[in-house]
Amino acid sequence: MVNEKFSPDEESLDRNPMVSDGLNPDPETLLKEDTINMDVLKKLVGQSVLSVDQFDKELVLEVCKFAALLESTEIAKSHPLDGKIIVTAFFEASTRTRLSFESAVLRLDGKIISISDGKSTGQAKGESLNDIGEMFNAYGDCVVMRHTETSAVEEILTHLRIPLINAGNGSGEHPTQSLADWFAILKWKPELKGQLKAENKIHLGILGTPGSMRAVNSFLRMSLLFKDNIKQISIISEMADPLGEELTNKVKESGITIHITNDVNEVVEDLDVIYMNSIAFLGDSYKSLDSRFKLDSHTKLKDDAVVLHPLARLDELDPILDDTHHNLYFTQAHGAVFVRQALFISVLNRFNKLPKEKIPTA
Amino acid sequence: MVNEKFSPDEESLDRNPMVSDGLNPDPETLLKEDTINMDVLKKLVGQSVLSVDQFDKELVLEVCKFAALLESTEIAKSHPLDGKIIVTAFFEASTRTRLSFESAVLRLDGKIISISDGKSTGQAKGESLNDIGEMFNAYGDCVVMRHTETSAVEEILTHLRIPLINAGNGSGEHPTQSLADWFAILKWKPELKGQLKAENKIHLGILGTPGSMRAVNSFLRMSLLFKDNIKQISIISEMADPLGEELTNKVKESGITIHITNDVNEVVEDLDVIYMNSIAFLGDSYKSLDSRFKLDSHTKLKDDAVVLHPLARLDELDPILDDTHHNLYFTQAHGAVFVRQALFISVLNRFNKLPKEKIPTA
């Protein structure tokens, strides 16, 4: 059994063109008749990326355009992250997210030192994250951390003096995932950069419980930045109060109609974007889901609806959808590497390392 | 206690000369009065390396000659794998094999992202290898995978679009190990490249159960490619039917005499090459072995017999043999890095990065 699907060109220094099942929108659509505003990106210099609350719509768009540029252009030869060491501190293990960040760094010639599992660290023995933060100052230029405790970000920042990228803190946030999510959505519908006509505004469905699921929490918060283009958000959750007080108020203030249901089929025919999740992944227990929380061949998806899923998935998103134009989740996964590269170059102030002639600035 | 055995030369950029106990045949013997056929090696471009069945004798020889070239020449300065990311996905942990592949890549200036243990991955939680394959497309240029399940290779290839190097799949195959095995054998007896006279054909002993031990399975299959130079294969196994039906037929078709015994001492005095294994390593249970499956100071080895062992070893191969000319297993281990380099350069089509003047082509 041989794999004949890929023929690496001698000239291709690094990336494999995205030729995937499902929808593969060209990243260049995000750059068409547009420029990248470096002044906006420079706000990220030296900053940690901890929460979606640090982002306004403008910054999200510039990061996504920058990611589109990185995805469509050969940047690597300029070695943007040369000399930089990034610490991937995954006290809560996650192969997918860790490899995504590591690939992002290595493609740009940065270097990685890694904790892939917290179980064998001093942290497991009771060492404080404060001291670990002080230690990281000595070893690297930037930390990417995932941790089971929501308070971990605050703790490590008492002593950490280099930028921290939050890759997931307990039931808190996962901001880079949301950037990857919206990068995919904007590639699918670049008009979302501007102002949609009323009849074209989108109905967004989110499966999950923002109050306790960090990727969902961050995604909802980032979606509120696009409130002018969203007509309704439907939350599909088993919980009676899936948002909690703070988020409920934020949504109210946004003026977007919000609907809560415990059955995706109740709203799916009107959904333009469906953000799927493995509800079963709450903690480590696996629960059997029923059709109220699944998408499969029976689901009455709108013709041009698109599905997102941060992956990993179990049963809630049937692979039968992989080969359809509803599948935006592979694009979502592929694009995550580029938004992370955009963040690293910005946070570590390596704009000067980019080939200027390739950047469409105003 | 200081180690005075090695004095690194300021000029030596990377490799330490192979100065080991046991037999250390010069890799250049493989290249003497011979050339490397690049057209044959180019068949590997973009291919996955999954099974010995993909190889004919010609391809094995070219890969081994290429490995000999890499072992005897300073190639690294040309940075052959610059810009390439290899994912070492060891869902089944194996320090030896993983470090061998990683060293092979790093010496050639490629980069590594790594899963060293499957226990803390989404795979452990039930995520499908299909999705993991899709994910790897986004992160690297080539995957090296070891997995406890034989079906893992087929599963990941449903979505993987970059080349896969099989580093061991359940009880399936371990093709790169066999290349390392035969690389060692060919260095010991380069005449095996051609046609031996009848009286010089070799008697090969294989300890283990090909039907359930992947390295043994692959080694036997690769040995059949050299059938014209093998007079007999003796299988030393506890099992009544160690080959299974498919292999039994393959061996029959080859015309090689096959003998099955459960006591190595019954045949050892006539064996030219003895392929040892840790039978005790079947699964994770350790069984005590007796002298029927061991080589030690009592074993009546033929004068110029050579021993192979993919290592790790327990009691079945006594260290008393390390310092003898029977020891080809250290050469075998050292050479594995170079056959793996040969595969990477071929699969990733980086022939143009080699210093042309150093390649003896026709």
Next chain:
Amino acid sequence: MVNEKFSPDEESLDRNPMVSDGLNPDPETLLKEDTINMDVLKKLVGQSVLSVDQFDKELVLEVCKFAALLESTEIAKSHPLDGKIIVTAFFEASTRTRLSFESAVLRLDGKIISISDGKSTGQAKGESLNDIGEMFNAYGDCVVMRHTETSAVEEILTHLRIPLINAGNGSGEHPTQSLADWFAILKWKPELKGQLKAENKIHLGILGTPGSMRAVNSFLRMSLLFKDNIKQISIISEMADPLGEELTNKVKESGITIHITNDVNEVVEDLDVIYMNSIAFLGDSYKSLDSRFKLDSHTKLKDDAVVLHPLARLDELDPILDDTHHNLYFTQAHGAVFVRQALFISVLNRFNKLPKEKIPTA
């Protein structure tokens, strides 16, 4: 919550200036009106670093001056460890020490292959360290090893032919930690390089049991090299005979007054340097400590006393001290990377790769 403490300069290729809580002595004080004796450092070429017993005062000073040079100068652009692979073999897991070594190597453009936990290795299944040593010869240029067994160093050296840096072997030694410890002490009081007047000699307090704690053992042995500048060593330990016979004799021969107590408060008012430890870390059990083995806001520290601690810490060193001039332990942690770099460049004989104009040689 954003981190505004660090603004990476576009020009800063690699290191973040050490701006930490506590005392931050300038490394350049170690180089003032002094030179580096390369002939002394060249004694380390091709050597393993296993025990403090390999060091005399002169070699300790040259390594520390070299580390000071690396800390205060931009060396990395000359890629000193280009082409070298270092194997970090942490059979006993230790995130702090492993990342310290890995950062040291990567900053100098060397490469890393890593075992971060021994549990999933063949070693766990019973494979001998002898064979692992033979394997490492094929994969790298230098090994950094930490192991739970004291005998591990001797075992691996039966076959290892590349230099070994001992990062902790059972209850044996931890020589690079001691170099980091004394690097910090010398930065604090550079006059210790020479000869102090009698009234200025220091009283050194060591909390822990040298006989069973490797970092303490190595630190005490290295301190004896500075015997001419030490008036007294006080050991604070629960054990009746914390030194054991060999160390007791060594201390006697040095002529230094030694005092043993089980209460730090008995001596602390006279201590100039206090080497703290987590006694509770003996093995993996956590015991509650009382004030006899702690430093906190109540402790009557001498005005200009400094505290060291190899970290990680639990309760024995109160964070209230972090912001005081007694805190030399953050300097100690930061400096560890540079002494390790000094060792790698020396052991791997890469002096020629340093920018000559920056080295203050005689």
